[in-house]
Amino acid sequence: MSILLDKNSRIVIQGITGREAAMVTKHSLDYGTTILAGVTPGKSGQDVHGVPVYDTLKKAIQIHEVNTSVVYVPPAFVYDAVLEAIAANIELILIATENVPQLDALKFLARAKQAGVCVIGPNSVGMITPKDRVKVGAIGGDNVERCFAPGRVGVISRSGGMTAETSWMVKRAGYGVSTSVSIGGDGLIGSSIKDLLQLFEQDSETDAVVTFSEPGTHFEEEAAEMLLAGEFTKPLFSFIAGRFTESLPEGTVFGHAGAMISGGTGKPSQKIFKLQAAGAHVLERFDDLIPLLKQKLD
Template identity: 65%
Template structure:
């Protein structure tokens, strides 16, 4: 099994006629993921790499029973694209767009939560389920198999690039992944670490979860409280990057928009303490993930030959 995406996912790409989308579509199709439709207003009737293009999401849903949307549009159009998908009953939306106006981000996330929609992102590389050859977003680029192989470990990462790197570390340890997810580097995102832990807890094939975290936000502290309340009981391994940032001026942004320390919010040291107090295994060195996985996962499921 996996979480969120599987063989039953029927995908539409909003903004499919754009240059970036064309590249993502090419890589996605080459991986084996089926894309049922694309949407670009005014471009209905065209085809992109064999995929029919419609003017509206409503048309795509009606003709192809779409249940998931990948949004690759400019920042100014992201809000309308998300709301259009939500209005058509789509419950899984991956928003790759970065630099969305903050007011728009607040609105789209509010509507999504109200309607029970899972938003991955904004500003995300997406997610991948290697067992079913299913991916949404640019994750893995044109060679996903270098890092993402089927197995029994879930991956959650704030950083897009480190989603792949962490999955590769799991591969090096002799394991593979059920689902790897880049949740996005912004301070305002849809599905958080806590939300994903709840899904991984229910997934029978996921035996452990590894996270790559950054300074900023309270996502890790929220996940720790969720663990303390009994919401997640499987081995949880975490690396929190950016410890050096605590010695720099408060309010400095380090890379991602969400990687900012303010007072005691977002400090790596406090994230690490909260996770350890909740029972997580917090590694000091990134490479330690390999040995810890070998120790805490009881059997070598998904072993790489």
């Protein structure tokens, strides 16, 4: 099984002719991932490393029955690209683009939710299911196997780079990953830690999950609530980076609204406290992951 991505994923890349997207296409093909089509307006008839390009997503779907889209278009065009994917009945959209305007994100995330479409990102470096050699996005670069071995541990990371590093630590401990997901570093993203924990809970091929977190958001607080409610029953290993930020002076207070909405959530110490109280294995140092995985999984 695994989550989100498997051998049944039929992948299209929106914005495939861009420099970054073309390189990612090459690396994905080299890894063994099948990419059926790409979309760039006005470039129908071209190909990128053998992948045919279409003007519209609609056309790509008619010919290739794609169900998973990777968005690589520039920030100003992400809103439209996501709407196009929703309209074309894509089931899973991964947005790689960084610096998407917040109001655009609010709108397309609301539309995706209405349509029941799963969105990963924006600002996601990608995700990967090593067992089926399927990856989307830059994740793993040109040397995917170094960090990603097939196995039964799920990985969720706010940081793109640490998605690889965390999966590499899992491999170093003697295990592998079922699926690793970079959920994106922006404040507004489609799928949170909680959303993915729900999927990992149901996945018969995942035995445990490792999360890499950063300051900000309420994601870990939500995860802790899930644990307490018995909605996630597998071992959860969490590392919260950025503890030092709490000893820095706080940013200049600019209005009260932000503080009222957050209600003080987002501090590493609070995340650690809540996760520990809920029974998660919170890592004191990141390297503790290796002995702890061995201890809890063997």
